[in-house]
Amino acid sequence: MSSSFNAPGSQVLHDLKAVVGDEGWKPAADGARYFEDPRGRFKGRASLIVLPDSTEQVAQVVRICNDAKVGIVPFSGGTGVVAGQMSVDSDAAIVLSLERMNKVREVLIDDGAIVVEAGCILENIHHSASAHDLMFPLSMASKGSCCIGGNLATNAGGIQVVRHGNARDLCLGIEAVLPDGSIYSALSPLRKDNTGYDLRHLLIGSEGTLGIITAATLVLKPVDPETVTVLCAIASPGAGLELYKHIRKQLGESISALELMSDFGLRLVTTHFPALSIPFTEDHDWYLLLEASGPTGIRDRLEEVLEACLEGELLFDAVVAQSQTQQKSLWDLRENTPEANRAGGAFCNSDTSVPISKVGAFIAQTTRMIHDIHPGLRMNTYGHIGDGNIHHNVLPPEGISKSEFVATHPEIVKAVRMAINEATRMFDGSISAEHGIGRLKTEDLELYASPEKQALLRRIKSALDPNNIMNPGAMMTDGPAH
Ligand SMILES: Cc1cc2nc3c(=O)[nH]c(=O)nc-3n(C[C@H](O)[C@H](O)[C@H](O)COP(=O)(O)OP(=O)(O)OC[C@H]3O[C@@H](n4cnc5c(N)ncnc54)[C@H](O)[C@@H]3O)c2cc1C
Structure with a gap:
């Protein structure tokens, strides 16, 4: 090696x-x-x-x-x-x-597609699409800084995967420079192309280890006439998924975002962003931020469904945004969560996914395991629950700073990370749902990916990048197989 x-x-x-x-x-x-x-x-x-x-x-x-x-x-x-x-x-x-490669090369209205260079900021692609009454559904809290090249290289997920899929599902074509300096160009907006291995999908999610993505053709979708954003107070993550199932039965695939948040998480956000507030008079343990969009009338239909749920066990309370300002305030609670974790001193930020049917049990198990390690640890558990993608952020006990805790209890920091990984394995999950492996999780990949998968990853790397010049040290510490 x-x-x-x-x-x-x-x-x-x-x-x-x-x-x-x-x-x-x-x-x-x-x-x-x-x-x-x-x-x-x-x-x-x-x-x-x-x-x-x-x-x-x-x-x-x-x-x-x-x-x-x-x-x-x-x-x-x-x-x-x-x-x-x-x-x-x-x-x-x-x-x-x-x-510097940040141009929109072409908007292909009749193909429902846009051709962009890799350095286009995600939010600028949203603006370019909306100038044509269309939308590009990939979205996440980092949308004002991340670029489509990075989004594709990491196969980013974000807040609308539940309806529109990951970055991979929104990419029709790709242009990339391969490790030998040749240019692979396949930017046609084809919806069907079964001519051999799909090289686009090999490059997507390869984290810069197989080539440099220089441009991409992306799917554009029609803008739904009506969007409604609701913050729901719920009993548990499991109840949130039951609520989702129930709404889907009534309204089909109209839910475009489904984000789990906890009481602890919202309090952390409102502490660090005092202009924000929790819009309920009573306290609840768990919340679900839900967005639905569709034809005119979707708001009334969703309100009817939620109203009926208030009479049962699925929903305790709900706040429906009545204006764009209210909608933004609800989203700010979710989108400021990563920054609040950082400001609050989170020493562990996991990015796991498990099958949707196992999310409730997974959260219960990890919470037990972490509190067994140290009962004072505080957990902000949140994430894209509709995709089974849960982020556990673990903070030191009240009154202890991150630097002090990490310096005095490195064994606890390690044990927490391993506990989340072990629970992920128990529930047939993935230790990296949407962020990738990078340099942070190379050891985890070695521990948790099957030997067959690891051998194949190395053989692919070796075939495309025998000199190991593309992002050496990322994904696989030891480079290609020889
Ligand atoms: C506040 C916040 C919220 C976030 N929320 C989410 C979320 O909800 N969902 C999610 O998936 N991620 C999220 N992320 C993580 C991050 O935004 C994504 O991973 C994003 O896709 C990275 O894009 P970037 O342009 O910043 O890439 P970079 O950070 O520059 O690079 C990421 C990786 O891609 C490689 N790379 C970059 N450009 C290219 C290229 N042109 N060709 C080949 N390889 C390349 C890099 O070498 C690196 O390995 C969040 C991050 C922050 C800070």
Whole structure:
């Protein structure tokens, strides 16, 4: 196994700078923004930052690096939370940022598609789609900073997967520079294409280890005439899923978002964002943020269904947003949760998925296991419950800071992480539902992926990137099989 790659010598640095021109590179000393981890756990390093402005420039940079065996770390918005976009142990690799490749190349109205460059910020794609009365359904709290190249490289999920699928399900075509510097271009908005292996899906979710995505053709969907956002007070995560099942029976596939939040989580958010408040007079243990959209009348129909549920055990109370401002306030409670976790000192942020039928039992099991480790630990359990995707954020006991706790109880920090992983295995789940492996979870992948899967991952890496120049150290610590 080989994980060694070279630092670029002065000739290689000269050649790289010549390809991208004066505007297209920065010395590592000016690269602080490329080295920041959104959760503050890692610091990136590099020998040079290159910012190509065309696919051809990306290809030339990759060819130079492949010839010289110099590692490349692809970088889009830098919002990845598993340190995939930063080299942490070595400054030999270069960072290749797609930020200057941020054009919408084409809106294909009749094909219901849009062709965008990899550095397009997700929210800007939303704006481009809505200018044509269409929508691009991929969305998440980081939408103002993350870019479509990173979204595809991580097969991002987010808040509308329950109805519209992951990034993978919204991508029709892809253009990428492969590790040998060749350009793979398949941007046609075809809905059906069974001509051999689907290389688009191989590149999606590959976290920059198989090539650099430079552009993509994405699905656009019609905007639903009516959208309604509701915060529901519920007894338990299981009751939330029963409520979801019940609404689906009545209203079909109109629910476009289904987010679980807890009383502890909402209090954490309102403590750190005092302009926000919990819109109920009584206290409840669990909440479900639910959004439905569809033809005119969906609001009335949903309100009728919820009204009927208030008489049973499924729903204790509900607040239906009456204006865009109220809708935003409800979403702010959810979207500020990652920042509130960080501000509150969360030392563990899990990203697990289990089969939907097992979510209730999984949450009960992990909660038991974590409190057995230390009864004072506080848990913010929330997430995309409609996809079985639960984020457990674990905070130190009240009054103890994260740094103090991590320094004095490293064994507890490790035990909590392992307990969540073990519970995930018990419930046939995945230790990374939507964030990927990056550099944070390489050991977990080795522990939890089957030997057959690991061998295949290495053989694919080896076939496409024999010199291990693409994001070395991400996903597999030891690089390709030889
Ligand atoms: C507040 C917050 C909320 C979030 N919510 C969600 C959520 O709900 N769902 C979710 O899935 N994620 C979420 N994330 C994580 C993150 O936003 C996603 O993983 C996102 O897809 C990363 O995109 P990016 O452009 O920032 O990529 P980066 O962070 O720049 O890179 C991520 C990975 O992709 C690789 N990469 C980047 N660009 C390319 C490219 N062009 N070609 C090949 N490889 C590339 C990088 O090397 C790295 O491995 C959240 C993050 C934050 C900070």
